[in-house]
Amino acid sequence: MMKGILTFFSLLLVGFSLNAQQLSLDNNSHAQLEFMSPVDGGKYYNINTQITLRPGPAISIDALLQSPQLLTISGSLSGIHDYAVHLASDGKTIIIDPRDDFELLEDVSVSLSNAIQTAEGNFWPSIEFGFQTSQLLPARLRDTPVETEEVLAEEREWVQPSILTGPEPGVSPGNIFVNTTSESKTLAIMDSVAGDPPLWWMESGLLGNDFKVNRNNKLTFHDRLPMWWLMMDEYAQIVDTFTMANGYLSDNHGFQILSDGHYFQFAYDDQIVDMSVVVDGGNPAAVVEGFVIQERDENDDLLLEWRSWDWFQLTDNQVLNLTGADLNLFHINALDIDADENLLFSCRHTSEVTKIDRNTGQIMWRLGDNAQNQFTFVGTQPFSYQHDIRHLENGNYLLFDNANFTTQDSRSMEFSLDMNTMEATLVWEFVHPEGLFGASMGGSRRLSNGNTIIYWGNVSLDEYGARVSEVDMDGNTLLEFAWPNGVDSYRIPKHEWFFDDAAIGCPDPEALNFNPDLPVQSYAVCEYADNDQDGFTVEDGDCDDNDGDINPDAEEIPYDGIDQDCNGEDLVDVDGDGFSPEQGDCDDNNFDINPDAVEIPYDGIDQDCVDGDLVDVDGDGFSPDDGDCNDNDFDINPDAEEIPYDGIDQDCVDGDLDDVDGDGFSPEDGDCDDNDFDINPDAVEIPNDGIDQDCVGGDLIVSVDEFELAFGQLFWNESTATLSWNAPYSQIANLMVFDASGRMCKEVQLQANELQVQLESMSVGFYTVVLQAEAVISHKIVVTH
Numbered sequence: 001m002m003k004g005i006l007t008f009f010s011l012l013l014v015g016f017s018l019n020a021q022q023l024s025l026d027n028n029s030h031a032q033l034e035f036m037s038p039v040d041g042g043k044y045y046n047i048n049t050q051i052t053l054r055p056g057p058a059i060s061i062d063a064l065l066q067s068p069q070l071l072t073i074s075g076s077l078s079g080i081h082d083y084a085v086h087l088a089s090d091g092k093t094i095i096i097d098p099r100d101d102f103e104l105l106e107d108v109s110v111s112l113s114n115a116i117q118t119a120e121g122n123f124w125p126s127i128e129f130g131f132q133t134s135q136l137l138p139a140r141l142r143d144t145p146v147e148t149e150e151v152l153a154e155e156r157e158w159v160q161p162s163i164l165t166g167p168e169p170g171v172s173p174g175n176i177f178v179n180t181t182s183e184s185k186t187l188a189i190m191d192s193v194a195g196d197p198p199l200w201w202m203e204s205g206l207l208g209n210d211f212k213v214n215r216n217n218k219l220t221f222h223d224r225l226p227m228w229w230l231m232m233d234e235y236a237q238i239v240d241t242f243t244m245a246n247g248y249l250s251d252n253h254g255f256q257i258l259s260d261g262h263y264f265q266f267a268y269d270d271q272i273v274d275m276s277v278v279v280d281g282g283n284p285a286a287v288v289e290g291f292v293i294q295e296r297d298e299n300d301d302l303l304l305e306w307r308s309w310d311w312f313q314l315t316d317n318q319v320l321n322l323t324g325a326d327l328n329l330f331h332i333n334a335l336d337i338d339a340d341e342n343l344l345f346s347c348r349h350t351s352e353v354t355k356i357d358r359n360t361g362q363i364m365w366r367l368g369d370n371a372q373n374q375f376t377f378v379g380t381q382p383f384s385y386q387h388d389i390r391h392l393e394n395g396n397y398l399l400f401d402n403a404n405f406t407t408q409d410s411r412s413m414e415f416s417l418d419m420n421t422m423e424a425t426l427v428w429e430f431v432h433p434e435g436l437f438g439a440s441m442g443g444s445r446r447l448s449n450g451n452t453i454i455y456w457g458n459v460s461l462d463e464y465g466a467r468v469s470e471v472d473m474d475g476n477t478l479l480e481f482a483w484p485n486g487v488d489s490y491r492i493p494k495h496e497w498f499f500d501d502a503a504i505g506c507p508d509p510e511a512l513n514f515n516p517d518l519p520v521q522s523y524a525v526c527e528y529a530d531n532d533q534d535g536f537t538v539e540d541g542d543c544d545d546n547d548g549d550i551n552p553d554a555e556e557i558p559y560d561g562i563d564q565d566c567n568g569e570d571l572v573d574v575d576g577d578g579f580s581p582e583q584g585d586c587d588d589n590n591f592d593i594n595p596d597a598v599e600i601p602y603d604g605i606d607q608d609c610v611d612g613d614l615v616d617v618d619g620d621g622f623s624p625d626d627g628d629c630n631d632n633d634f635d636i637n638p639d640a641e642e643i644p645y646d647g648i649d650q651d652c653v654d655g656d657l658d659d660v661d662g663d664g665f666s667p668e669d670g671d672c673d674d675n676d677f678d679i680n681p682d683a684v685e686i687p688n689d690g691i692d693q694d695c696v697g698g699d700l701i702v703s704v705d706e707f708e709l710a711f712g713q714l715f716w717n718e719s720t721a722t723l724s725w726n727a728p729y730s731q732i733a734n735l736m737v738f739d740a741s742g743r744m745c746k747e748v749q750l751q752a753n754e755l756q757v758q759l760e761s762m763s764v765g766f767y768t769v770v771l772q773a774e775a776v777i778s779h780k781i782v783v784t785h
Contacts, residue, residue: 032056033127034092035360037305038108040129044271044290044309046138046247047104049131051096052302054359055116055124058091063123064115071096072111075133077103088301095301105135135272138247140227157203159184159487160196161466165480167193170472172447174496175199179208179221180466183486187211187221192494194468194481200236200499200520209252213495215337216259222252229255229265235503236519244294245302251291252490254335254345261298264343266291266332269307278314281323288314291332293345295358306343306361308332317350318370319405334399334443338391346389346399351382353389353399367417367424369405375417380426381406383413387457388443388491396427400442402457408437412444412454430454430471436462443491451478455492468492501525511539541566558588584609601631627652644674670695678742686738686768693742716769723757723769738768 034056038045051073064070064085073081073096082099094116102108109130116124136142159180176190187208188201206224214220218239219232227249229242242257244250248267257263269290275282290312295304308330315322317329334346342358352368366372369382383401390398396416403410414428430452438457445453447470456467464482466489471477483489504525505518511526528537529545536542536551543566544550554564558571559581565571572580579585579594586609587593597607601614602624608614615623622628622637629652630636640650644657645667651657658666658674665671665680672695673679683693687700716723723735733750735757745767748757 032125035304036127036129037302037361038129038131039310040131042131042307042310044134044269044307045108045131047101047133048098048138048247049102049133050098050245050302051094051110052305053094053096053112053116053127054092054303055118056092058119059087059094059124060117060119061085061087061094061115063117064112067115070113070115073098073108075102075106075108077106086301088303089297089299090303093301093303102133104137105133107132136270139249139267139269140247157184158186158188158198158201159483160198161194161468161481161483162464163194163479163481164467165469165477168476168478170449170451170476171470171478172449172451172453172494174447174494175498176453176468176492176494177211177213177219178466178489178492179204179211180483180487180489181208182465182488184483193479199522199524209490210255212491212493213497214255214257216257216261217497218257219497220255220257222250222255224252227251229263231257234498234500236499237503242296244292245296245300246292246294246305248292248294251332253333256335256337258337262295262303264293264295264335264337266293266335266345268332269309271309273314275314275322275327279322283323283325286325286327288327289329289331291330293332293335293343293356304358304361306356311356311361311363316352316370316372319351320349333387334389336390339393339395344389344391344397346386348385348387348402351384351386351405353386353397365417365419375422375424378423378425380413380415380429385440387441388445390445392446398444398446398452400438400444400454400457402438402440402442404439409435410438410442410456412452414446428473430469430475432456432469433477434462436467441488441490443493445493447494448496453492453494455489458488466492470494508539684770686742686770689742689768691742721758721762734772736770736772737762738770 032055033053035052035054037052038049071083071085073083075081078100081102084097084099086095087093088095107130110128112127114123114126118124171192173192175192176194178188178190180186180188185204186201187204188198190198207221207230209222209224211219211221220229223230229250230238231240231242233239242250242255242263242265244265244267248269250265251267253266255263255265269292270287271290273286273288274284275286275288276284290308293304293306294302296302312330314329320327320329328349330347331349332345333348336344338344338355342364343356344353346353350368350370350372352366352370352372354366355364356362357364365374367375369384373382383399383403384406385402385404387400387402392398392414396414398412398414401411401413409431411429411431413426415424415426417424436456436459438459440458441455442457443455447453451470451472454469454471456469459467463485465485465487467482468480469477470479499520503518504520504522505515506513506523506526507516507521508514508523508526511528513525513527526539528539530537530542531545532548534542534548534551536553538545541552542550543563550562550564550566552566556565556567556571558574561570563570572582573585574588575591577585577591577594579596581588584595585593586606593605593607593609595609599608599610599614601617604613606612615625616628617631618634620628620634620637622639624631627638628636629649636648636650636652638652642649642651642653642657644660647656649655658668659671660674661677663671663677663680665674665682667674670681671679672692679691679693679695681695685692685694685696685700690699692698735748735750736744737746739745745762
């Protein structure tokens with residue numbers, strides 16, 4: 001951006017020289033300045049360096065404009081320099097631009113006397129300081145090797161990433177911004193879930209690093225050929241370019257531009273340094289890489305220049321061998337504006353994040369895995385070789401820890417800083433489940449819904465190239481996608497940003513609104529004929545553009561052979577269970593009823609569409625309603641043969657059969673013959689018949705000659721076939737006579753103390769006489785002839 005016009009004044013002063021010893025000037029002469037550049041006694045400044053002075057409050061430089069001789073700029077080799085001077089738009093910063101370049105490796109002195117007037121009308125004290133120029137030309141004037149035109153001309157088409165996880169519910173809204181490199185050199189904007197195709201893309205060549213939506217809501221990206229930044233608006237038009245002052249080449253890592261037009265960028269700055277005076281064995285002509293951060297305003301005035309040469313020590317890097325000939329000490333790789341509008345930046349090679357005062361350049365704090373660290377890490381070990389420092393709205397900080405010199409499990413980590421206790425506390429982190437190690441590149445950003453998008457950097461051992469995860473605060477991966485090995489990208493942020501509709505044209509010649517001349521081409525905006533005026537064209541999915549009742553929004557009518565909703569077929573499976581009525585679905589409005597469904601018995605519903613509800617599960621011809629007491633066993637039903645004594649009620653009648661003869665006793669109750677009704681514990685025992693009727697353990701054996709009891713005597717007279725009963729007293733007794741088969745032949749009730757019973761009419765044989773008196777039962781065997 002070249003917007004300012006400088007007015008030059010000529011100072012015809014001669015005979016002035018400055019040697020190295022004269023650089024040691026009185027620091028008190030400018031101690032009250034808020035900011036100045038170059039710093040007093042500084043080294044390695046470019047020969048086209050501007051001078052920036054900011055006392056602090058609003059000032060006037062009218063006196064200097066009226067009396068240019070109040071300012072003297074003199075080089076020890078180049079002499080007195082003409083200059084242009086003006087006040088920046090902030091009303092506080094003086095911009096002094098020498099008209100001619102200084103010489104290489106010369107000492108420069110600056111003297112300003114009573115030329116700055118404060119708002120109160122007072123004049124600022126005189127300011128005197130000096131600095132030394134570099135022995136190298138500014139980077140912008142050096143021969144910088146770039147890729148050949150043949151390499152740039154190679155076509156590298158867009159390569160679509162593969163979706164590895166998701167998308168799951170909860171993915172953040174917005175678009176994904178990517179600049180692929182290596183085997184694919186493209187700028188692209190993808191939708192929120194990395195769908196195919198991208199919303200917009202273009203071959204980029206050397207364009208595109210750090211492609212993102214900047215703080216002014218414009219797209220910015222780096223161009224590596226002129227080494228500057230480009231800004232594109234919502235119409236896909238390049239609307240501005242941004243370079244660094246003082247001959248530096250913009251690095252491709254961390255451009256920031258605010259809504260007021262102020263912009264921040266940094267550059268690497270190689271210098272020749274005698275490292276032999278810094279470390280033992282140091283190279284006396286080592287190429288050492290420092291860096292420079294600049295803030296320029298909307299008019300391109302340089303408000304801040306912060307150089308590692310002025311604030312960091314060459315020995316701050318405790319990892320690198322400082323005796324080498326080419327030393328990349330710091331490798332700044334990220335720049336951010338903190339909530340208080342001061343600057344954050346990341347130096348990878350010292351594993352450090354630094355915060356500086358944007359107005360003064362003073363270091364506010366240093367955090368990292370090195371000797372300069374000012375904090376105690378709580379809940380975590382320090383980060384190592386990190387990328388992408390970002391402040392968060394909650395006051396915490398987010399960065400991507402490559403972990404080169406710690407665990408080699410790269411992670412996104414959020415930490416809070418307590419400036420009272422000087423503690424850095426880990427409050428959240430995400431390590432990839434596969435333990436990915438991104439040895440270089442990488443980054444992470446917090447999204448509007450609280451998710452975090454993480455680019456895992458150069459995962460050299462992974463099967464993929466660029467790999468991206470979106471995770472929630474609980475550590476769930478909602479989306480992960482990756483390009484094939486060989487396709488890389490430096491950063492892949494996600495922003496809620498979209499091109500203006502007026503910039504988007506239709507690339508399809510068949511469309512009504514075909515327009516290949518607009519900067520953004522997207523099939524999504526193409527319009528086509530709608531013959532049936534149903535709101536859908538063939539390209540929109542209308543499968544019959546001559547019938548207004550057929551289109552993707554139409555209600556499908558099942559079983560009519562017509563595809564009303566254009567999904568490719570008529571609806572013949574309404575409930576979506578995989579079966580149509582023609583395939584045996586007896587209720588096509590119920591997903592749980594079809595020929596493959598599991599039948600639920602006894603519920604009145606025919607789930608499997610076979611012969612109604614299942615009421616005879618075991619298939620024995622009986623249901624529970626028919627008296628089947630176990631419908632899961634074919635052998636148990638009212639018609640089954642009962643098997644006694646097995647504990648199973650086969651015929652579903654009063655439980656298991658354990659009294660076969662029906663005499664009221666089971667074997668467990670003491671029935672010793674459960675097939676004979678007359679044999680049980682309550683049966684009358686017939687003596688001497690070989691049968692244990694009362695189940696006491698054997699037959700009762702008694703004498704055939706006499707039968708004496710305490711309550712009387714019973715005698716048998718074989719000649720007269722007479723039974724005689726003689727008792728000591730009159731009593732009631734019951735006499736029963738049984739034949740050999742156990743049949744009762746005679747029963748007589750005795751009611752006296754003497755009685756005779758005639759048996760002569762009975763046939764010849766053995767008989768058992770049973771006498772029951774006074775609850776006592778006695779037996780006698782008699783024989784008749």
